Amino acid sequence: MQEDRQLKSSLKEIDDLKAALDEHAIVAITDPQGKITYVNDKFCAISKYARQELLGQDHRIINSGHHPKEFIRDLWTTIGQGKVWKGEIKNKAKDGSFYWVDTTIVPFLNGDGKPRQFVAIRADITARKDAEMASARLAAIVEFSHDAIIGKDLNSVVISWNKGAEKIFGYTAGEMVGASITRLIPADRQDEENQILGNIKRGETLEHFETLRQTKDGRLIDVSVTASPIKDAAGNIIGVSKMARDITESKRAQEARRASEASYRTLFDYAPDGIVIADSQSFYLDANASMCRMLGYSREELIGLNASDIVAKKEIQHIGPALSEIGGKSDHHREWQFRRKDGSVFDAEVIATKVPDGNLLGVIRDITERKEAQAKIHHLNSELEQRVIERTAQLEAANKELEAFSYSVSHDLRAPLRAVDGFSQAVLEDYGPQLPEGCREELQTIRNGAQRMEQLIDDLLTFSRLSRLPLSKSAVDTGKLVRSVLGELNYIQKNRQIDVSIADLPPCQADPALLKQVWLNLLSNALKYTGKRKEALVEIGCVQAKGQNVYFVRDNGTGFDMKYAHKLFGVFQRLHRAEDYEGTGVGLAIVQRIIHRHGGRVWAESTVNGGATFYFTMEGENKL
Amino acid sequence: MNETTIVEILLVEDNPQDLRLTQRALIKANLANHIHVARDGQEALEFIFCEGEYAGRKIENAPKVILLDLKLPKVDGKEVLERIKSDPRTKMIPVVVLTSSKEQSDVVESYHLGVNSYIVKPVNFEGFAAAVQQLGMYWLLHNQPPKLAE
Numbered sequence: 001m002q003e004d005r006q007l008k009s010s011l012k013e014i015d016d017l018k019a020a021l022d023e024h025a026i027v028a029i030t031d032p033q034g035k036i037t038y039v040n041d042k043f044c045a046i047s048k049y050a051r052q053e054l055l056g057q058d059h060r061i062i063n064s065g066h067h068p069k070e071f072i073r074d075l076w077t078t079i080g081q082g083k084v085w086k087g088e089i090k091n092k093a094k095d096g097s098f099y100w101v102d103t104t105i106v107p108f109l110n111g112d113g114k115p116r117q118f119v120a121i122r123a124d125i126t127a128r129k130d131a132e133m134a135s136a137r138l139a140a141i142v143e144f145s146h147d148a149i150i151g152k153d154l155n156s157v158v159i160s161w162n163k164g165a166e167k168i169f170g171y172t173a174g175e176m177v178g179a180s181i182t183r184l185i186p187a188d189r190q191d192e193e194n195q196i197l198g199n200i201k202r203g204e205t206l207e208h209f210e211t212l213r214q215t216k217d218g219r220l221i222d223v224s225v226t227a228s229p230i231k232d233a234a235g236n237i238i239g240v241s242k243m244a245r246d247i248t249e250s251k252r253a254q255e256a257r258r259a260s261e262a263s264y265r266t267l268f269d270y271a272p273d274g275i276v277i278a279d280s281q282s283f284y285l286d287a288n289a290s291m292c293r294m295l296g297y298s299r300e301e302l303i304g305l306n307a308s309d310i311v312a313k314k315e316i317q318h319i320g321p322a323l324s325e326i327g328g329k330s331d332h333h334r335e336w337q338f339r340r341k342d343g344s345v346f347d348a349e350v351i352a353t354k355v356p357d358g359n360l361l362g363v364i365r366d367i368t369e370r371k372e373a374q375a376k377i378h379h380l381n382s383e384l385e386q387r388v389i390e391r392t393a394q395l396e397a398a399n400k401e402l403e404a405f406s407y408s409v410s411h412d413l414r415a416p417l418r419a420v421d422g423f424s425q426a427v428l429e430d431y432g433p434q435l436p437e438g439c440r441e442e443l444q445t446i447r448n449g450a451q452r453m454e455q456l457i458d459d460l461l462t463f464s465r466l467s468r469l470p471l472s473k474s475a476v477d478t479g480k481l482v483r484s485v486l487g488e489l490n491y492i493q494k495n496r497q498i499d500v501s502i503a504d505l506p507p508c509q510a511d512p513a514l515l516k517q518v519w520l521n522l523l524s525n526a527l528k529y530t531g532k533r534k535e536a537l538v539e540i541g542c543v544q545a546k547g548q549n550v551y552f553v554r555d556n557g558t559g560f561d562m563k564y565a566h567k568l569f570g571v572f573q574r575l576h577r578a579e580d581y582e583g584t585g586v587g588l589a590i591v592q593r594i595i596h597r598h599g600g601r602v603w604a605e606s607t608v609n610g611g612a613t614f615y616f617t618m619e620g621e622n623k624l
Numbered sequence: 625m626n627e628t629t630i631v632e633i634l635l636v637e638d639n640p641q642d643l644r645l646t647q648r649a650l651i652k653a654n655l656a657n658h659i660h661v662a663r664d665g666q667e668a669l670e671f672i673f674c675e676g677e678y679a680g681r682k683i684e685n686a687p688k689v690i691l692l693d694l695k696l697p698k699v700d701g702k703e704v705l706e707r708i709k710s711d712p713r714t715k716m717i718p719v720v721v722l723t724s725s726k727e728q729s730d731v732v733e734s735y736h737l738g739v740n741s742y743i744v745k746p747v748n749f750e751g752f753a754a755a756v757q758q759l760g761m762y763w764l765l766h767n768q769p770p771k772l773a774e
Contacts, residue, residue, distance in 0.1 A: 407727060411695040414724040414747055419641035422749040426648065447749075454747040458726070
């Protein structure tokens with residue numbers, strides 16, 4: 001009975017202990033194979049399984065997969081050797097949620113030292129684990145934040161200093177923790193710290209306070225500061241948490257943007273071209289002063305109007321296609337006719353494009369003046385053309401008249417001369433013997449005059465013909481031409497010696513018949529004006545000057561006084577008396593006319609009795 | 625025999641002085657016996673084609689040579705020349721243009737129209753007389769004309 005009572009009392013004690021254990025801990029017992037043979041209520045509660053679901057299962061039922069295999073193996077090795085295992089395990093409840101338990105597994109051994117069963121006693125530590133995780137996460141956030149996150153006490157002594165703070169201010173945590181925050185504050189802003197502390201002590205939070213701070217290397221940077229009180233569990237303010245962001249770059253960017261916006265605004269306001277901003281349906285959102293002036297609307301009137309309100313009626317149909325063109329991302333460039341508020345229209349050049357926000361930007365230039373200028377140029381051109389046609393007609397008419405005049409001269413002017421000459425001769429023939437002394441000579445003089453007049457008429461007609469006939473240029477072998485002219489002149493005379501030297505003469509481009517006339521006149525002049533020399537010298541040559549052939553004929557004849565050189569090439573101009581050298585004074589005028597018609601120049605150099613040289617230029621053969 | 629049937633030279637000349645000088649030159653060369661003078665182009669055509677005043681003439685009694693001035697009243701010398709040379713009945717009559725003009729256009733055109741000779745009258749009377757005498761001698765005495773009469 002005693003034993004019984006003792007046993008009973010022992011059992012009662014065990015039951016009490018067990019009850020107390022069940023109250024406090026999560027208990028499970030497994031067999032040596034790991035099969036669950038007992039779970040208490042707390043186990044069921046935390047694992048959310050019913051007891052029947054657990055019994056006979058092993059612990060894999062609540063395996064979270066969190067722990068590595070080595071961890072599990074270590075556990076089993078420990079308890080397999082009969083040793084107690086302690087550790088923290090993450091388990092998975094039936095509903096999939098996780099929970100952490102602080103676990104002690106005690107193996108109970110049988111007689112031969114092999115585990116008989118394992119008793120696992122666990123305590124729920126999920127709340128602590130979650131708190132630890134949250135705090136680790138926060139620490140990581142704080143640590144790796146780009147912003148400076150600083151903790152300090154109410155005396156401004158730094159308690160914590162993250163990597164962001166190191167990066168922004170240049171000080172390491174080692175340098176700052178324990179130091180005063182005031183070393184970051186520029187000398188002229190030291191008051192700020194007291195003000196911030198004042199706010200914090202009153203329990204206020206300071207948000208996005210923009211100020212300047214000094215870095216370790218002395219730079220002043222723009223920072224945005226947010227400060228809030230740190231309270232202890234009892235709610236007493238024990239410190240300040242401070243977040244500071246370097247806004248130097250963003251401030252600079254903001255400044256740049258403001259400056260850029262300002263300059264664009266100025267451009268917009270003062271641009272001489274009209275500028276409008278419209279939505280995608282071409283309703284105007286803004287317009288500049290030039291646009292308003294062009295159209296006669298105020299800015300307020302213009303905003304809200306549609307493109308169809310300000311283009312000419314006939315243009316309205318083109319707005320749709322233009323909008324789809326711009327919508328299709330290609331720029332629109334075209335001339336449009338616009339309609340002012342007063343209904344008048346004007347032409348403008350439009351360039352429109354889509355801006356990134358989806359609106360349309362249009363630049364409009366009034367081209368009325370340009371159009372007028374174009375019209376004026378067009379008008380002037382056609383006037384000029386008309387004038388050219390008229391002048392050409394006048395010239396042609398003048399040429400025709402000249403031709404008719406020449407024709408008439410050719411036919412009619414000779415007949416009277418023939419009468420003068422013929423009847424003078426008739427008188428001489430019929431009445432010769434009866435004529436008084438000297439009369440025969442006078443009649444002969446009359447005849448001479450008539451014959452000379454015929455020569456003048458012939459020369460004049462030749463000269464006039466040269467102006468009228470068209471040039472027909474071809475390559476001319478100048479040397480051959482000169483020799484043939486000399487042959488025609490048949491200059492060899494018995495009573496005097498005439499030396500003619502011909503240098504190498506390059507070919508040229510000319511009208512062969514006219515060029516022949518030039519050489520004929522120049523060479524016959526040379527022969528004529530050396531007529532009084534016993535030994536006449538005529539030199540024919542060519543020199544190159546500025547890419548042109550300069551041909552010349554030089555003689556040692558009587559020459560002329562250079563002060564009359566300007567008269568040399570005039571029609572009927574003579575520098576010698578007719579009784580000394582016969583001639584009509586047309587030869588050199590003909591030469592000049594022909595050379596000028598070929599675009600060349602002709603000139604002469606001479607001294608009295610020192611001979612003369614006549615030069616003329618003519619295009620070389622290679623020019624054509 | 626009618627006076628006009630034995631015409632050897634038809635002289636077409638409007639200028640009276642030139643006419644007298646030409647006649648003088650022909651007389652001196654003894655060629656003036658059978659000259660007929662027409663004073664303008666129309667008269668020349670009427671004579672040659674036996675029309676109007678000359679309707680009684682026979683066309684086959686053509687002159688041996690026609691001395692034709694170019695610048696003539698009414699119908700000018702080139703038209704006369706063209707009419708003569710484009711008519712099969714008259715185109716074989718030798719025509720000599722005797723003119724003041726040295727214009728190339730006149731010379732070329734005359735030859736195009738079929739002239740037999742083109743003589744420019746010189747101002748110098750000896751030259752003029754020589755030219756007239758030579759061409760008279762040539763066409764009247766030396767030249768062998770085809771038989772015109774059928």
